[in-house]
Every structure is written in structure tokens, then in C-alpha cells.
Amino acid sequence: MITADVAVVGAGPAGLAAAAEAARHGLSVTLLDDNPLPGGQYYRQGPATRVPDGNRGHPRDARARELLSVVDHPRVTFLAGAVVWAAPEARTLAFSHAGRGHRLRAEVIVIAAGASDRAVPFPGWTLPGVLTAGGAQNLLKSQGVLPGRRALVAGTGPLLLVVADSLRRAGATVVEVVEAAPIRAWQALPRLALAPGLLRRGLAYRLGLQRARVPFRPGHTVIEARGRDEVAEAVVAPIDGDGRVDRARARTLAVDTVVVGFGLVPSTELTRLLGCRHEWQRARGGWIPWRSAELETSVPGVLVAGDGAGIGGVETAVLEGRLAGLVAAERLGRGTGAEVGAARGPLRRRLRRLARFREGIEAMHRPPPTFLSLLTPETTVCRCEEITAEQLDAAVARGLPIDAVKAHTRATMGRCQGRNCLGTLADLVARARGCGPADLAWPRPRPPARPVRLGDLLGEDLPPASGPELALP
Amino acid sequence: MSPGVSPRRGGRAAGVARGEAFELRVDGGRVPAHAGETVAAALLAAGRRALRWTAGRGEPRGVYCAMGVCGECIMVVDGEPGVRTCVTLAAPGMTVQTQHGWTAPEADDATARAGGAA
Amino acid sequence: MPETLPRHAEVAVVGAGIMGLATGIFLARAGREVVVLDRGEPWREASGVNAGSLGVQNKRLPLVPFTLEALKLWRGARELFGGDVGYVPSGGLRVATTPEDVIRLAASAEEQRAAGSATEWLEGPALAARAPWIGPAVRAATFSAEDSFAIPLSAGPVLVEALRQAGGRIVPDVAVRAVTGTARGAQIESPVGTLACRSAVIAAGAWSGELARTAGAALPVGLEVNMLTITEPADLVMDRLVSHVRGILTLKQYPNGTCMIGGGWQGQGTLADLRKDVDHAMLIHNLRVAAEVVPGLARLAIVRSWAGYEGSTPDALPLFGRLPGHEHVYVTASCRGGFTQGLLFGRLMAELVTTGQTSMPVAAFDPARFAA
Numbered sequence: 026m027i028t029a030d031v032a033v034v035g036a037g038p039a040g041l042a043a044a045a046e047a048a049r050h051g052l053s054v055t056l057l058d059d060n061p062l063p064g065g066q067y068y069r070q071g072p073a074t075r076v077p078d079g080n081r082g083h084p085r086d087a088r089a090r091e092l093l094s095v096v097d098h099p100r101v102t103f104l105a106g107a108v109v110w111a112a113p114e115a116r117t118l119a120f121s122h123a124g125r126g127h128r129l130r131a132e133v134i135v136i137a138a139g140a141s142d143r144a145v146p147f148p149g150w151t152l153p154g155v156l157t158a159g160g161a162q163n164l165l166k167s168q169g170v171l172p173g174r175r176a177l178v179a180g181t182g183p184l185l186l187v188v189a190d191s192l193r194r195a196g197a198t199v200v201e202v203v204e205a206a207p208i209r210a211w212q213a214l215p216r217l218a219l220a221p222g223l224l225r226r227g228l229a230y231r232l233g234l235q236r237a238r239v240p241f242r243p244g245h246t247v248i249e250a251r252g253r254d255e256v257a258e259a260v261v262a263p264i265d266g267d268g269r270v271d272r273a274r275a276r277t278l279a280v281d282t283v284v285v286g287f288g289l290v291p292s293t294e295l296t297r298l299l300g301c302r303h304e305w306q307r308a309r310g311g312w313i314p315w316r317s318a319e320l321e322t323s324v325p326g327v328l329v330a331g332d333g334a335g336i337g338g339v340e341t342a343v344l345e346g347r348l349a350g351l352v353a354a355e356r357l358g359r360g361t362g363a364e365v366g367a368a369r370g371p372l373r374r375r376l377r378r379l380a381r382f383r384e385g386i387e388a389m390h391r392p393p394p395t396f397l398s399l400l401t402p403e404t405t406v407c408r409c410e411e412i413t414a415e416q417l418d419a420a421v422a423r424g425l426p427i428d429a430v431k432a433h434t435r436a437t438m439g440r441c442q443g444r445n446c447l448g449t450l451a452d453l454v455a456r457a458r459g460c461g462p463a464d465l466a467w468p469r470p471r472p473p474a475r476p477v478r479l480g481d482l483l484g485e486d487l488p489p490a491s492g493p494e495l496a497l498p
Numbered sequence: 499m500s501p502g503v504s505p506r507r508g509g510r511a512a513g514v515a516r517g518e519a520f521e522l523r524v525d526g527g528r529v530p531a532h533a534g535e536t537v538a539a540a541l542l543a544a545g546r547r548a549l550r551w552t553a554g555r556g557e558p559r560g561v562y563c564a565m566g567v568c569g570e571c572i573m574v575v576d577g578e579p580g581v582r583t584c585v586t587l588a589a590p591g592m593t594v595q596t597q598h599g600w601t602a603p604e605a606d607d608a609t610a611r612a613g614g615a616a
Numbered sequence: 617m618p619e620t621l622p623r624h625a626e627v628a629v630v631g632a633g634i635m636g637l638a639t640g641i642f643l644a645r646a647g648r649e650v651v652v653l654d655r656g657e658p659w660r661e662a663s664g665v666n667a668g669s670l671g672v673q674n675k676r677l678p679l680v681p682f683t684l685e686a687l688k689l690w691r692g693a694r695e696l697f698g699g700d701v702g703y704v705p706s707g708g709l710r711v712a713t714t715p716e717d718v719i720r721l722a723a724s725a726e727e728q729r730a731a732g733s734a735t736e737w738l739e740g741p742a743l744a745a746r747a748p749w750i751g752p753a754v755r756a757a758t759f760s761a762e763d764s765f766a767i768p769l770s771a772g773p774v775l776v777e778a779l780r781q782a783g784g785r786i787v788p789d790v791a792v793r794a795v796t797g798t799a800r801g802a803q804i805e806s807p808v809g810t811l812a813c814r815s816a817v818i819a820a821g822a823w824s825g826e827l828a829r830t831a832g833a834a835l836p837v838g839l840e841v842n843m844l845t846i847t848e849p850a851d852l853v854m855d856r857l858v859s860h861v862r863g864i865l866t867l868k869q870y871p872n873g874t875c876m877i878g879g880g881w882q883g884q885g886t887l888a889d890l891r892k893d894v895d896h897a898m899l900i901h902n903l904r905v906a907a908e909v910v911p912g913l914a915r916l917a918i919v920r921s922w923a924g925y926e927g928s929t930p931d932a933l934p935l936f937g938r939l940p941g942h943e944h945v946y947v948t949a950s951c952r953g954g955f956t957q958g959l960l961f962g963r964l965m966a967e968l969v970t971t972g973q974t975s976m977p978v979a980a981f982d983p984a985r986f987a988a
Contacts, residue, residue: 059566060585066565072534073514113896126900141567151570153547153560154507160564160584168539169514172561173507173547195511254548254558255507281507408562409569411554429657432664432769440569440848440919445562471894471921475567476848480914483904490901553849553872569848578915579851600873601851 026486029055029102031353032118032131034109034295037065038339039331039346040137041092046350047133048100050359055129056096057107057120059475063096064089064167065139066159067339073169088343110482111472112298116326119485121477126485133326133353136296137346140289140310140332144445145180146406146414147399148249150285154256158188158286165191173282174198177259179247180286181205181392186230188284193237200280202234203245203261205287206392223340223382248275248399250283259283268393287396289336290448297470299327305463307394308387309335311448312467318373319352320345328352341379348372395452406453407446409439414453421453426466430454437468440476508545520590531588538564538571538583541594549573549583553599573597619787621809625651627969628804628813630792630827632658634955635948636819637775638962641697644782646970651811652779653790653804655823659772662821663955665924667844667878668702669866670956671763672733673710673724674859676932678980679953680731685976686960687762693959698781699774701766704871708763708857709738709747711754711865711909718756721861725758735760749854751911763857765868768955792820794830801944815969817946819962822887822927824935824949828983833939836986837949838928841883843894843902847916849873854910865905867913875913877906883923892923927951929986936961936981937968947983 031047033040036058044054056063062070068089096103104122111119118129142157149155156164156172158180164170165188175198178189182204189199234241242261248270249260262275289310293303296314301322303312313335320328330349331342348369355365400406402415412434420433427450430436436450437443443450451462458465510516517533522540531540538561541549548558549571562570566585574595575581583594627643629636632654640652652658670690672683693701712721725735735758738746743757750757779786794805795816802816818827825837850873858867865879881902885891899921907914927949929935934950934957948965950957964974 061587071536071539072516072532073511111896119896141565142563151557151559151562153549153558156560156562156564160562163564164539164542164561165511168535169511169516170535170539170543171509171511172542174509196509255560405557408559411552411557425657429660432660433773435769438846438920440917441567442919444567469892472896472899473918473921476569476917476919478915478917479847479903479907482900482918483907483914485900487897487900490898580848580917600849 027055027127027129029053029129029131030357031055031133031135032129033057033135033137034118035065035137035139035331035333036060036063036096036103037137037139037331037342038067038092039139039333039342039349040065040135041095042343042346043135043137043330043349043353044101045092045095045098046347047353048095048098050350050354052100052354052357052359054101055131056101056103057109057129058103058105059108061105063093063103063105066163067342068093069163069167071167071169074167092343108475108477109295110474110477112295121481124481126482128485133328133356134299135349135353136299136327136329136333137331137342138292138295138333140291140336141444142285143287143290143310144448145285145287145396145399146404146449147247147396148401148404149251149256151405151408152250152252152256153254154252154281155250155283155285158184158284159289161188161284162191165195169195171195171197172284173256173280175200175280176282176284177247177261177278177280178202178284178286179261180288182286182288183227183386184286184289186227186234188286189239190230190233192284193233193239197282199234199237199239200278201261202239202241203247204241204243205246205264205396206243207266208243246270246396246399247283247285248272256281256283264393264398266391266393268395268398270398289332291333291335293333294470294474296322296327296329296333298472298474299324301327305461306335311462320349321352337379337383341376341383344372344376344379348376395456397449397452397456406449407434407436407439409441409445410435412436417450417453421457424458425454427451427454428466428468431468442476443468507547508542510543522588523593525595535588536584537573537575537586537588537592537594540588541583550597551599619785621653621787621790621806621811622651622785623809623811625649625811625813627651627815627817628653628802628811629817629819630795630804631818631820631823632786632788633661633663633819633821634771634775634958635821635950635962636817637779638959639817639819639948639965640779640784640962641775641782642963642966643969644779644784646966648970650784652784652786653792653806654786654788655791657788658776658786662924662926663958664768664772665844665922666768666842666926666955667866667868667876668765668768668955669857669859669868669878670765671708671857671859673708673728673735673758673760673763674863675953675956677727677731678933679957680728680733682957682960682976683953684732684762686957687764689959689963690764690766693771693774697774697778699777700770701774702770703764703766705764706855706857706868707759707761708859709750709757709759710735710859710861711750711757712861713753713755713908715755717861721756721758724861733760733762747854747856749910749912751909753908759856763859765857767870792827795827795945796831797942797945815944815946817948817965817969818939819948819965821949821954822925824927824947826887828939828947831939831945832941833983834986835935835947835983836930837935837951839887840880840926840928840952841885841892841923842878842926843881843883843899843921843923845877845899845903845918845921847875847877847913848919850875850916853912853916858909860905860909865902865909867906867910875916877902877913879905885923885925887925892925894921894923926954934961934981935983936964936978937983940984940987
């Protein structure tokens with residue numbers, strides 16, 4: 026059993042900031058991440074991040090370097106390649122690392138597990154050449170590799186502009202950017218002005234696209250990707266605020282890549298295994314863990330920082346990480362209440378301003394809540410198990426709950442553990458039952474939080490077995 | 499045409515200082531790679547995007563999430579099926595093969611590792 | 617169209633798992649008007665979430681003839697029930713990993729042979745040749761061609777459809793509160809209404825004790841919380857069902873490549889809280905035994921784990937027959953081995969209800985054996 030004052034799961038900006046703040050206050054920190062290098066998604070390290078390109082002089086660079094250096098702090102133990110897969114007891118995590126199973130007990134656990142791309146199925150989305158915006162960003166910004174040469178960027182949210190910009194800078198042709206929401210910028214300006222730096226950056230991306238003559242079309246989305254063994258063309262069409270598609274006005278684009286960014290979904294596997302209470306907030310990515318003003322969940326000692334608690338972007342993530350570190354310091358009696366309070370005040374104020382900026386973005390982008398209208402009967406919904414909308418519909422149409430639909434179809438039972446289909450499945454069931462996804466009974470959380478190699482779990486120290494009754498022959 | 503840049507799809511971005519260059523053996527051919535690159539990135543840079551064929555309908559799949567959680571980019575690497583190429587670093591001498599369903603194309607390799615005849 | 621609880625039926629079966637559905641199918645085919653009720657959706661409890669093992673080697677001796685008969689029904693399920701239940705005639709290896717295990721295995725094999733289930737003894741080079749994927753920790757094994765498995769998720773819809781085709785009805789989401797005998801039959805009470813019937817059959821698995829109590833019969837049905845783990849799909853790792861002589865392991869690899877690991881290791885939960893939680897330490901112990909017996913499993917990723925509720929009886933034998941003190945209320949609960957034997961016990965219960973007799977001797981399973 027490893028013990029530490031603070032356990033931080035996830036070495037992205039929130040986790041690094043939490044670890045840095047906790048260590049600064051004299052706490053011992055064990056920082057876990059399943060990647061070989063720290064950085065998470067925003068600061069993912071790879072060949073292309075050794076020499077910054079295109080973002081030269083961007084303030085994030087210096088901050089990235091500072092945050093990444095926390096793994097060298099004497100009070101921080103960074104375990105790369107660690108997969109946290111279970112929460113066996115209060116304040117305890119089970120993880121595999123270097124081929125062995127371990128337990129980690131800490132007074133304060135900070136979950137900074139980030140988010141992943143929301144999966145929105147449409148015909149042809151499983152073709153090679155269709156990839157997520159987050160995935161494309163990783164490839165472009167950290168690996169320095171082009172996923173294709175001629176790209177359609179489709180989806181909703183500010184990440185579309187960012188990834189279109191990254192594609193362009195890397196030498197790809199961005200044929201079109203289609204944003205599913207209509208843009209109502211004039212409603213949002215007062216709130217957007219609260220974060221001038223972010224606003225400037227957003228406008229810069231838009232201007233860059235305009236200068237490169239890349240069409241940006243709000244109120245449009247991708248409805249099909251076509252090709253034999255990979256993408257050869259894509260079809261776009263207008264979509265309204267309720268998600269209705271006008272197929273009569275569909276257009277075909279000659280592209281070899283479709284980058285899809287329909288927003289990010291917080292990774293809540295661990296907070297659910299830990300028994301934290303969650304709330305449904307569609308605009309923040311779906312289920313998010315409830316938190317107090319101190320970032321503490323309904324489970325004492327478990328804090329959540331960053332996109333894992335609702336999508337807020339990297340600035341929010343870093344501030345929340347720092348706040349989590351401060352809260353941990355206070356809990357463990359390091360740092361006086363006054364000192365912690367003095368630092369917490371400004372942090373909280375900045376978080377509130379960022380939250381209002383985020384609300385401004387959300388007022389600008391009000392995409393349809395679901396994209397079920399994109400589904401045709403043959404569209405694959407569960408990628409791992411190759412289950413189509415038609416196959417799901419047989420069970421869904423009977424008004425069955427999610428668990429029963431799962432059992433009837435095998436949906437969500439594949440290797441991705443439902444990350445790419447449970448959301449769609451819930452939307453389908455909710456629609457059939459005439460309620461919202463939050464009104465449904467969702468599957469109970471079970472380990473493993475991530476697929477984990479069986480052989481890597483065997484070495485954990487355990488109490489001796491009290492096994493099942495001996496079968497009497 | 500610069501080395502390692504596919505004439506049709508994929509490619510490497512300019513202005514990146516890459517590590518040591520070597521080659522991966524991919525399905526009997528060769529694909530350039532550099533230290534620090536993932537197997538998937540090296541394949542994408544070479545324009546190679548269909549990485550596996552599914553067990554059920556035999557459909558092509560490739561990189562989707564690029565962060566190791568979707569399982570679509572799995573290939574047979576050094577004889578081991580089910581390896582997530584987007585989070586696996588390329589290494590000199592590495593062999594990469596298209597995965598069909600859950601097995602390697604040479605079924606003999608798989609059953610030999612499993613210990614023998616069915 | 618949602619099913620509502622009828623006020624009358626000839627036979628009411630409480631529980632839409634394998635026991636209840638099989639009972640319903642055979643009763644409906646015998647011309648009885650049958651309604652099968654369940655507190656939730658059909659096939660959601662033990663029948664829907666068990667490992668799917670269909671083994672004879674791990675059965676107590678009195679159950680061997682019943683298991684052999686039941687396996688015939690499984691083998692013929694496609695013709696009998698009109699669909700693919702995912703039956704795989706894999707054969708099975710029962711393994712011993714300690715010297716004491718070997719002695720127990722030998723004794724058990726002899727007893728099973730006498731009861732009609734012959735097995736082949738394998739050790740050393742013969743075992744390695746037959747099952748090269750078996751690990752060196754296995755000192756000896758017995759092979760039975762009868763051991764096999766099915767896919768629970770496939771079997772459920774087939775049986776539900778077979779019941780409907782036979783004219784039976786299923787009413788889900790009926791939380792039966794009480795089963796009582798009446799002058800002319802029995803009565804099922806629930807929050808959504810009361811159903812009067814000529815005969816009532818309790819086929820409620822782990823809930824059978826609770827329901828029997830409402831009918832005034834104290835049956836000692838305990839609760840087991842069995843954990844299972846399943847791996848990612850993989851190329852061939854093992855081509856036989858595997859069980860352990862001490863009952864601490866079951867293994868199988870499905871046609872889709874996933875490997876199911878079980879063995880009755882206990883999770884946590886009660887009938888009241890319905891938690892069905894995985895116990896972390898017990899899970900790892902289960903995985904350790906699995907990797908010891910089939911080392912090739914160690915390189916596979918586990919993808920899901922879960923736990924299901926199963927009933928148990930003090931003598932590990934089924935409950936089958938009329939409830940003590942009742943003429944029109946019956947119980948059939950196999951309580952371990954239920955998945956293997958359920959199709960047969962359903963047929964036998966249909967015989968008992970319609971003719972008053974059964975085609976196989978079931979006296980050993982009389983619930984009265986527990987009456988004070």
C-alpha cells in the first residue's frame with residue numbers, strides 16, 4: 026500500500042496545477058497518469074512540442090513548461106503509465122503500474138481525469154479518415170502529423186476553430202468548417218468581454234480562417250462520410266436548432282478527412298466508482314460530479330478539478346487545480362487558514378469570470394441537444410460490437426430501460442466500455458420514453474474504470490482469500 | 499517529394515525537430531518513423547489509414563480518438579494483437595500488421611502462442 | 617403495447633428467469649393459460665447475468681442424472697425453442713491444482729462415473745497435449761464431453777419468444793408482495809393488482825424464500841452474490857470450458873473471442889439494497905486463480921465486471937414441488953446449477969402442475985425436507 030497526503034489522478038493542466046500547489050505547501054503528492062509523459066491532452070508531449078511552432082510566444086508555452094516541471098518536485102512522485110481501475114475503499118485507489126497492481130491511500134484525492142470527445146454517430150463515421158477533434162489536435166500539435174490532406178471540420182463549439190487552425194498551419198487544406206449551432210454573437214458579447222484574452226484568441230482563429238478563405242457555416246453539419254476503405258468525400262447539410270436536417274440542401278465535398286468535434290464529455294468513471302453524486306448538465310458535457318465551492322464532491326476527501334468536472338477549458342482547469350491543491354493544504358493543516366483564504370479569494374473570482382465567459386460561449390453556441398436525426402437504420406452506433414441503429418431500435422422502441430437494451434443488443438459491452446455509444450443509447454431510450462436522459466436509470470458503475478491487463482492486477486497486496494463454498498461433488 | 503510524405507493523404511508537419519529516424523516493418527513493407535512518434539502517427543504520416551478490419555462485418559477502421567480509449571486503432575504489433583497504436587511508441591525493428599477481427603493474419607502465429615492446435 | 621396484470625389466469629408463474637420461462641413454455645404447450653410475472657424485465661437476474669456454464673462434472677451426485685437430461689434439452693434447444701441460444705459443445709476440463717485436489721478429483725470422478733457421467737483422466741504429457749494452454753499449476757484434470765456452455769444473453773430472448781409463441785404471457789415490472797393459497801387455487805398480490813389463479817409457481821431464484829414465507833412456508837433460501845469478469849475479445853486462448861474441483865473457478869471463451877471468468881467469488885449486496893457490488897479483493901483472488909490455471913489470460917485486458925444474485929440452499933440441492941401445507945402453490949428453485957437444469961425443471965414442473973406427477977424422481981428436492 027502506497028500512502029501520500031494527496032493523490033492526483035491525471036497529469037493534465039488541472040492535475041499538474043493541483044500537484045504543484047499541494048507540494049508547494051509541503052504535502053506529499055502521488056501523481057498518476059496513464060500516458061508515458063505528463064501533460065494530459067492540452068499539453069500532450071510529443072515530437073512537435075519540443076520546438077513550439079505557430080504558438081511561439083503564446084503565454085501557454087511558459088505556463089506549460091512550468092506546470093510540466095512539477096513532476097520533478099522532490100515531494101511529487103509521478104507514476105507514468107499508471108492505470109487507475111478501481112476504488113476499493115474510502116480514500117483508496119487501485120491502479121496498475123509497471124506490470125503490477127498497487128493500492129494508494131491518501132487523505133485527499135484529486136480527480137483530474139479530463140474529458141473525451143462526445144461521440145455523435147452518422148453514416149460512415151467509422152470509416153478511416155473520420156476522427157475526433159481532440160484526436161486530430163493530438164496528432165497535429167504533439168505528433169506533428171497530418172491525419173489527411175483535405176479536411177472537413179464539423180461539429181459544434183470553439184474547438185472547431187482551434188483544430189481548423191491547427192490543420193491549416195500543418196499544411197492541410199480545410200475545405201469547410203460547419204458549426205451545428207446558429208451563432209448569436211450579439212447576445213453573448215457582454216459576457217465574452219469578461220475574458221478579453223480568450224475572446225482575442227477566438228477572433229484570431231476566425232480571422233485566420235477568413236484570410237485562408239475557409240468557409241465557416243453555422244447551422245450546418247456533416248450528415249455522411251463516404252468512401253470504400255477510407256474517406257473519399259463527405260456530405261454536409263443545414264441543421265436547425267431542434268436538430269432537423271434539410272437533406273434537400275445537402276452538398277458533397279471532396280475531402281479525405283472529416284474531423285468531428287461535437288463537444289467534450291467529462292470522464293466520470295472514477296468519480297462514479299468512488300460513489301460521488303452526479304448531476305446532468307448538457308451544456309457542460311452531460312453527467313458531471315456535484316462539487317462544493319471547495320471543489321469537493323459528495324464523498325469527503327474527493328475533489329475534482331478540470332474538465333472532468335464539466336468542460337471549462339484549460340484556463341479553468343489550471344485555476345481549479347490550484348484551488349484543489351490549496352483546499353488539500355488546508356485540510357491537512359499546512360498553510361494557515363488566512364493564507365489559504367487570501368489565495369482562494371482571487372482564484373474564485375477568476376473562476377467566476379471564466380464561468381461567465383463560458384456561459385457567453387454557450388449563449389453563442391446553442392447546438393441541438395441531440396443529433397439523433399443524423400442516424401439512418403444502417404448507421405453503426407456501437408462501434409466496438411458493430412451494432413446499428415436498426416438493431417438498437419428493436420429494443421428501444423419497446424420502451425425498455427438502458428440496462429435491458431444493453432442486455433438485448435450487447436451495446437456498450439465492447440472494449441471502449443460504452444464511451445462511444447452509451448450517450449447515444451441514453452438519448453435514444455430517453456426519446457422513446459419521452460423523458461430526458463437524466464431521468465433514466467444509468468448502468469451502475471463497476472470496475473475496471475479502464476481496460477486493464479489482467480496480469481497487471483495480480484501482485485496487489487490483499488488479505489487472504491475467503492473463497493466461495495467448496496462445491497460438494 | 500520529401501521522404502515520408504504521402505503523395506495523397508497524411509504527412510508530417512514542417513518545422514518539427516524529430517528524433518532518430520528508423521523504419522517500421524508494416525505488413526511486409528516499410529514505413530518511416532522517428533523516435534517519439536506513435537505507431538499510429540507514423541502510419542498516418544505515410545498515408546496509411548485503414549489499420550484493421552472488424553470481426554463482424556469486416557469493415558475498415560482506423561484512428562478515431564487518438565488518445566487510447568476507443569480501441570479502434572488496434573493492430574498486431576510484434577506478434578501481439580490488440581495493441582493500441584495511437585499510444586504505442588514506434589521503435590526500431592518493430593513489426594506491425596493489419597489486424598483482422600481479433601487475430602493476426604497468420605493464424606498460425608496466434609495459435610502457436612496460445613499453445614497449439616484447436 | 618405494455619402488458620398489464622390480468623385479474624385471472626390458470627397458472628401464474630412468479631419469476632421470468634430460466635425456471636419461470638421454461639415452466640411457462642411447457643405449461644403453455646400443454647394447453648394451460650399461463651402468465652409469467654417478474655419484478656423487472658424478464659431474464660434480468662441470475663439467468664441473464666450468469667457465466668453460462670453447462671457442466672455436469674461440478675454437480676452433486678443426486679443431480680447428475682438431471683443434468684445429463686437437461687443437457688439434451690440444451691443441445692436440442694434450437695429445435696425445441698426455435699432460436700439460437702448460443703450453445704457451444706465445448707467439452708470441459710475439471711482441474712486440480714493441489715495434491716489434496718487431485719485426491720478429491722479422483723474420488724469425485726469415480727462417483728460421477730457410477731452416477732452415469734464418465735470422464736477421462738488427464739495428467740502430465742497427455743494433459744499438455746490435449747490442452748496446451750493449461751498452466752503447469754494444474755496437476756490433473758478430468759475431461760467430460762458433456763460439459764459445455766451457452767450464451768445467457770442469447771438464450772433469454774429465445775425463451776421469451778418461445779413462451780409467447782406457445783400462447784403464454786409475460787408481465788414485467790410486477791413486484792409480487794405475496795403468494796397465498798385460496799379455496800380454489802392461489803392468489804398473487806402486488807402493488808398493481810391481484811391475480812387469482814388455479815396454480816401458482818414460485819420460480820423466483822434468490823427471492824423464492826421471501827415469497828414462500830408470504831405463503832406461510834419457511835424455506836431456507838440464502839443469497840449468493842456471484843462475481844464475473846469478462847476480457848476484451850482475443851484470439852484463441854482456450855477451447856474448453858474449465859472448472860476447478862474446489863469450485864473456485866470457471867472459465868470459457870465465447871465465439872466472439874471474449875473470455876468469461878467466474879467461480880462463485882462473492883461480491884457485496886443484499887436483496888434489500890440490490891447493490892450487487894464487486895468486492896475488490898475477491899475479484900483479484902478470482903483473477904489470480906484464473907491466471908494460474910490458464911496463463912494465457914494474463915496478457916488480456918479485463919473490460920467489465922459485475923455481480924449477480926443467486927439463491928442457495930443448505931444442502932446445495934434444488935427446491936422442487938408443492939410448498940409445504942399447500943395444494944396449489946409450487947416452488948422450483950435450483951439454487952446453483954439452475955442455468956444448467958432450468959429447462960428440465962421447467963418441464964418437470966409443468967408435468968407436476970398438469971398431471972400431479974413427474975417423469976423423473978424428484979423426492980430428494982421436496983421443500984418439505986426443510987419444514988420444522
